[in-house]
Amino acid sequence: MEKHNKVTRQGAPTETIGIDLGDKISCYAIVDEMGNLMEEGKFRNQPESIRKHFGQGVPARVALEVGSKSAWITRELKQLRHEVIVANARQVKWITASDQKNDRVDALKLARLARVDTELLAPVEHRSESQQAELSVIRARDAVVRARALLVNAARGMAKGLGHRLPKAITKTFGVRTLKDLPAPLRPALAGLLEQIDQLSATIHGYDEAIARLIERHPEVVRLKTISGVGPLTAMTFVLTLGSAERFTHSRDVAGYLGLRPRQKQSGVCDPQLGIAKSGDRYLRKLLVQCAHHVLGCFGRDSALRRWGLVKSEGSKNAKKRAIVAVARKLAILLHVCG
Numbered sequence: 001m002e003k004h005n006k007v008t009r010q011g012a013p014t015e016t017i018g019i020d021l022g023d024k025i026s027c028y029a030i031v032d033e034m035g036n037l038m039e040e041g042k043f044r045n046q047p048e049s050i051r052k053h054f055g056q057g058v059p060a061r062v063a064l065e066v067g068s069k070s071a072w073i074t075r076e077l078k079q080l081r082h083e084v085i086v087a088n089a090r091q092v093k094w095i096t097a098s099d100q101k102n103d104r105v106d107a108l109k110l111a112r113l114a115r116v117d118t119e120l121l122a123p124v125e126h127r128s129e130s131q132q133a134e135l136s137v138i139r140a141r142d143a144v145v146r147a148r149a150l151l152v153n154a155a156r157g158m159a160k161g162l163g164h165r166l167p168k169a170i171t172k173t174f175g176v177r178t179l180k181d182l183p184a185p186l187r188p189a190l191a192g193l194l195e196q197i198d199q200l201s202a203t204i205h206g207y208d209e210a211i212a213r214l215i216e217r218h219p220e221v222v223r224l225k226t227i228s229g230v231g232p233l234t235a236m237t238f239v240l241t242l243g244s245a246e247r248f249t250h251s252r253d254v255a256g257y258l259g260l261r262p263r264q265k266q267s268g269v270c271d272p273q274l275g276i277a278k279s280g281d282r283y284l285r286k287l288l289v290q291c292a293h294h295v296l297g298c299f300g301r302d303s304a305l306r307r308w309g310l311v312k313s314e315g316s317k318n319a320k321k322r323a324i325v326a327v328a329r330k331l332a333i334l335l336h337v338c339g
Contacts, residue, residue: 017030029111054082090279147200151196296310
């Protein structure tokens with residue numbers, strides 16, 4: 001790629017590179033130890049292009065925002081001996097909320113922030129390539145489950161329109177069982193849809209078997225499953241999402257990492273009570289909330305956590321909602337302690 005507005009590089013002892021990642025092409029800016037722009041340009045999101053632009057010269061500090069491509073690009077840059085800082089875009093409001101936002105400006109801001117203090121970027125840690133591949137199995141299963149739920153809900157809605165109700169239980173033979181009792185007017189519309197539902201159920205079963213094989217590689221999951229309300233899927237997702245439990249100094253930090261802590265907007269004497277931050281991994285947070293529903297539900301086993309949650313849920317409907325989130329937060333802490 002051609003470089004634009006290039007400034008001659010004098011081989012400064014310390015260089016900081018900011019990269020604004022795009023879909024196919026990314027922008028970069030290089031500053032010296034004083035924050036002066038030395039070079040800026042673009043490169044393709046391909047390993048050979050990354051090596052061409054950043055494989056020469058001395059190792060530098062590189063800052064880029066977290067995103068769908070940041071994991072593998074980070075690994076490529078680390079192989080070139082660069083120090084890589086992955087910024088949490090949600091925390092860098094100077095960039096995301098700017099009224100002069102463009103790729104070149106964002107790359108320069110990232111470089112200057114990383115030069116001054118990396119903590120300003122609220123850096124995140126990527127999983128390893130193997131952990132990311134294993135987590136993709138769980139993500140794929142979730143996508144198929146959501147697709148099946150969409151089709152089941154569509155079938156239920158059409159059936160209700162003609163005064164017919166489909167079976168409640170969704171099993172691997174849901175479509176076959178439903179088709180037997182389906183009224184003739186609905187058969188042309190729902191036959192193919194019900195067939196797809198059964199095929200998706202078979203696919204989900206295949207993913208469940210793959211996850212069971214993953215659990216065999218992670219003995220720590222066996223310990224996590226002993227926590228009341230936590231199943232193998234939640235335990236496996238927790239292990240793979242955190243990547244390395246040692247990076248959290250305190251177990252309470254995990255709850256904040258998953259967005260289960262209350263937001264804060266304190267100023268002077270004003271300190272309103274706000275909802276949870278909802279940052280971090282949405283899917284794991286959803287699983288923990290589902291586990292909390294089970295703990296506090298009629299099928300939950302008696303435990304100190306259940307009794308604590310039931311006390312907090314007394315009163316209004318909002319109190320029950322807050323109790324579910326509080327139990328989910330404690331489950332996240334317990335999972336880290338036991339892991």
